[in-house]
Structures are given as structure tokens and as C-alpha cells.
Amino acid sequence: MATKEVTVESEDTGVEVRIIGDPVGKGLFATRDFKSGEVIFEERPLVSCQFLWNAAYGYLACDFCMRPLETAEENACRLTQNPQLTLPYPECCDTKKDAVVECPYCDASYCSRDCRESAWNQYHETLCLRSFMPDPSHPLVMLQEAWKQMHYPPETACIMLLARIIATVRQAADKEGATALFMQFCHRTVNEEEEIAHKLLGAEFHDQLEALRVMMEKGLGAPEVQHWLTPEGFRSLVALVGTNGQGIGTSPLSRWVRNCDALEISAAEREKLDQIVDDMYVQLEKEAGGFLNNEASGLYPLQSSCNHSCDPNAMPTFPYNNFHLVMTAVKDISAGDEICVSYLDECNLSRSRHSRITILRENYLFTCRCTKCEEQTGDPDVTSEEEMDEDEEEEDE
Known part of the structure; x- marks a missing residue:
């Protein structure tokens, strides 16, 4: 793709954002070499939010940074539905229960006083319901319940992420600057925005979007955010989050397993520990399936x-087991190379070119022309037997 303009980051981070392509898009490029396994950059989100169903099902995480609030053993007992389960080597659990604090006005919980203060100063003062028994008719309570009825698991977005964006701008000393931080994310055409809303909410998305917008306006309306609370502005905000939201997953159990792997123990102890972990994951798969993380x-x-x-x-x-993202090279990268990630999970990434392009088109509204897809251009536009079975099932519904 032809480079039209280059925007260099304010510090020498080893990367720069460039405006590329036609129509105009963005890309991240290396300004120095990176070896496979090397950290390219680290960053915290401008805003983040736990999925509502995830929280409702008892996945306990800091309401600001997503650090787990359960111990590994508590997590394992809940997910396996076995309250008698005990885990050895409790020192391998990272959760600091004695540091957990709550908002004094509502049921939001945090892993530390620092996170509670950060949340309050950024958005929670505006969003806090100021009651231990929130009024079910409060617009923000109704907003969350409405979203849960419109967007069942597996979850890919959260309406309260939009609310935190709006609240962040309302609380900011520099409201124009705060707005600009969110406006830097890519925007879509009206048709694309409607496709994204349809994907998130289903066939009745027009009526659902309007219902969500009205509740958001009643709960958070203010002159400085009114541009996001018109029908057009709200649709654009939904599309912005729908296409730019990065999934975050944290787990006290996975951290415990990782820390156990680093233990210096005898071969006999290692064999016993490995058996405990294997048996636990068999039970986890049976009871919880793929839903193991705070999401x-x-x-x-x-x-x-x-x-x-x-x-x-x-x-x-997410090696810190919170919302702190670390971008890591999985191949050697040379200065000038574009830094690319996969929007597909490992399973979908291994599927045929036809299937990958179909999934990306449906979820991200573009046709992939990466080197792998270009090299497979001559492949027949057919799916594997398993994928064809899935297509037939969808046609029968």
C-alpha cells in the first residue's frame, strides 16, 4: 500500500503510526529491528470495561484494571463446581485479597486503593450509582440490563465501555483534548456502521440502538458529549468500539499454573503436580468449557x-494479568516493516483462505490481502468438510 503521510510517535518508541492506503487507513511500522520474542511496545488502554455477563456469572476482576480478585483456588472451585477442591503451592497465587477495596458508594471492587482512585478520577465519579441498592429504574441500571438482553455470550463488546468513554470526557479538565483521544480511532461510513451494529445486536438493531441511546442520554447527557448522543453520533460510537475494541483476558488460575511451572521441585513432586493440573483442566472443560477468564x-x-x-x-x-498490553514480536521484524497481528484466533487462522476472508469480511468489513492470502489466491473457494457442515447447519436454521 502506498504511504501518503507519516505520523511519528512523540517518543522514540521504535514504532510509528502511518496514514496509508486508499481509502485512508492507519498502520503501525517498526523504526528499528525487533527479534522474535522481543517486546515491541507496552501500553495501557484509554478505557476498558469487563463484559457484563462475564461479571454477572461471578468472574471477579478489578473494576479498573481487570486484575483477578479471586484466588486461584477460589477460581478453580467455582469453575469446576467443586467446593472441596484444594490446590497445592498457594504461594504461587498472585491475588492479594488483603489489598481489595470497594467503592464506598456502590458495589464496584478494586484490586488496590490506587485503582479505586484512578477509576474515580477518570470516570467512576460520574457513573457511580451512589447506593448499595441501586434503583432498578435508574437509566444506567436499565442500560446494563437492556444490553445483557440484547447481547448474549459469547460477548464481544460492552455498552458500559461507551459509558466510560462519555464519562471520561465529562470528567476531563480538557474536554476537547479527551474527546480527541477517542476520535483518533478509525471511523466508518454510515453503511459500515450499520453493519457493525447489526453484527453486535442482530436484526432489530435500529430499535435496539435507539433504546440504548435514549437510556445513555438520560443517564449521561451533557453538552460536551451531545455529539455522541444523537442517533448518528451514537451509532458511530458503537461502531468505533465494535471495530477497535481489544479483548482482555485475566485469570488467577492460569497465573498459578504458570508460577507452578517455574517451581524447582523434585521429579516426583512435578509428576504429582502435573497430574493435579491435568485432572483440573479436564473438569474445567466439562463444567466451564472455554469460559475460563475474566473477559x-x-x-x-x-x-x-x-x-x-x-x-x-x-x-x-497480557503478562501482568491485568489490562496492561504487551505487544510481542513472533517473528524477526526489520526497520520499515509493518507490524501486523491476527484478528482471528488460532483455530480460525488455520482454516482455508476462503473461510478466513469470509470471517474477516463479516466481522471487520474488509477483504484480506495479506501475503498469505495472496499466495493462496489460486486455492479453490471451498471450505473444509467441517466448515461445509457448519454452513449447512446455518442454512437449515
């Missing part, structure tokens, strides 16, 4: 500038 989404300026490739050279990770 959320956030808006990350640098990460959102990374385009997709079916043969990515970078991958976002």
Missing part, C-alpha cells in the same frame, strides 16, 4: 493501529 475489552491507540495479517509478525499479550 473485557479496551481501547488501545497503538494496538488499534496494527492491521491484520493471516501470517502475523506480532501478538498482543
Whole structure:
């Protein structure tokens, strides 16, 4: 793609955002070499929010940074539905229960006083319901319940992420500057915005969007955010979050397993521990399936500038078990190379070119032309037997 303009980050971060392509889009490019396994950049989100159903089902996470609030053993007992389960090596659990604090006015919980203060100063003062028994007719309570009825698991977005964006601007000393931070994310045409809303909400998305907008306006309306509370502005905000939101996953159990892997123990102890972990994951798969993590989404300026490739050279990770994103090279990257990630999970990434392009078109509204897809241009536009079975099932519904 032809480069039209280059925007260099304010610091020497080793990357720069460039305006590229036609129509205009963004891309992130390396300004120095990175070796496979090397950290490319780290960043915190401008805003993030746990999925509502995820929280409702008992996945306990800091309401600001998504750090788990359960111990590994508590997490394992809940997910396996076995209250008698005990885990060895409790010192391998990272959760600091004695540091957990709550908002004094509502039921929001935080992993530390610092997170509680950060949330309050950024958006929570505006969003706090100021009651231990929130009024079910309060617009923000109704907003959350309405979203849950419109958007069932598996979740890909959260209406309260929009609310936190609006509240962040309302609380900001520099409201224009705060608005500009969110306006830097890519925007879509009206038709594309409607496609995204349809994907998130289903066939009745026009009526559902309007219902959500009215509740949001009643709960958070103010002159400085009115441009997001018109029908057109609200649809654009939904589309912005729908296409730029980065999934966040945290887990006390996975951290415990990782820390156990680093233990220096005897071969016999290692064999016993491995058996405990294997048995636990069998039970987890039976009871919880793939829903093991505290799940959320956030808006990350640098990460959102990374385009997709079916043969990515970078991958976002969350090694701190909170919302802090670390972009890591999965291949050697040379100065001048575009930094690309996969928008598809590992399973879908291994599917045929036809299937990958179909999924990306349906979910992200573009046709992939990465090197892998270009090399497979001659492949027949057919899916695997498993994928064809899925297509037949959808046609029968």
C-alpha cells in the first residue's frame, strides 16, 4: 500500500503510526529491528470495561484494571463446581485479597486503593450509582440490563465501555483534548456502521440502538458529549468500539499454573503436580468449557493501529494479568516493516483462505490481502468438510 503521510510517535518508541492506503487507513511500522520474542511496545488502554455477563456469572476482576480478585483456588472451585477442591503451592497465587477495596458508594471492587482512585478520577465519579441498592429504574441500571438482553455470550463488546468513554470526557479538565483521544480511532461510513451494529445486536438493531441511546442520554447527557448522543453520533460510537475494541483476558488460575511451572521441585513432586493440573483442566472443560477468564475489552491507540495479517509478525499479550498490553514480536521484524497481528484466533487462522476472508469480511468489513492470502489466491473457494457442515447447519436454521 502506498504511504501518503507519516505520523511519528512523540517518543522514540521504535514504532510509528502511518496514514496509508486508499481509502485512508492507519498502520503501525517498526523504526528499528525487533527479534522474535522481543517486546515491541507496552501500553495501557484509554478505557476498558469487563463484559457484563462475564461479571454477572461471578468472574471477579478489578473494576479498573481487570486484575483477578479471586484466588486461584477460589477460581478453580467455582469453575469446576467443586467446593472441596484444594490446590497445592498457594504461594504461587498472585491475588492479594488483603489489598481489595470497594467503592464506598456502590458495589464496584478494586484490586488496590490506587485503582479505586484512578477509576474515580477518570470516570467512576460520574457513573457511580451512589447506593448499595441501586434503583432498578435508574437509566444506567436499565442500560446494563437492556444490553445483557440484547447481547448474549459469547460477548464481544460492552455498552458500559461507551459509558466510560462519555464519562471520561465529562470528567476531563480538557474536554476537547479527551474527546480527541477517542476520535483518533478509525471511523466508518454510515453503511459500515450499520453493519457493525447489526453484527453486535442482530436484526432489530435500529430499535435496539435507539433504546440504548435514549437510556445513555438520560443517564449521561451533557453538552460536551451531545455529539455522541444523537442517533448518528451514537451509532458511530458503537461502531468505533465494535471495530477497535481489544479483548482482555485475566485469570488467577492460569497465573498459578504458570508460577507452578517455574517451581524447582523434585521429579516426583512435578509428576504429582502435573497430574493435579491435568485432572483440573479436564473438569474445567466439562463444567466451564472455554469460559475460563475474566473477559473485557479496551481501547488501545497503538494496538488499534496494527492491521491484520493471516501470517502475523506480532501478538498482543497480557503478562501482568491485568489490562496492561504487551505487544510481542513472533517473528524477526526489520526497520520499515509493518507490524501486523491476527484478528482471528488460532483455530480460525488455520482454516482455508476462503473461510478466513469470509470471517474477516463479516466481522471487520474488509477483504484480506495479506501475503498469505495472496499466495493462496489460486486455492479453490471451498471450505473444509467441517466448515461445509457448519454452513449447512446455518442454512437449515
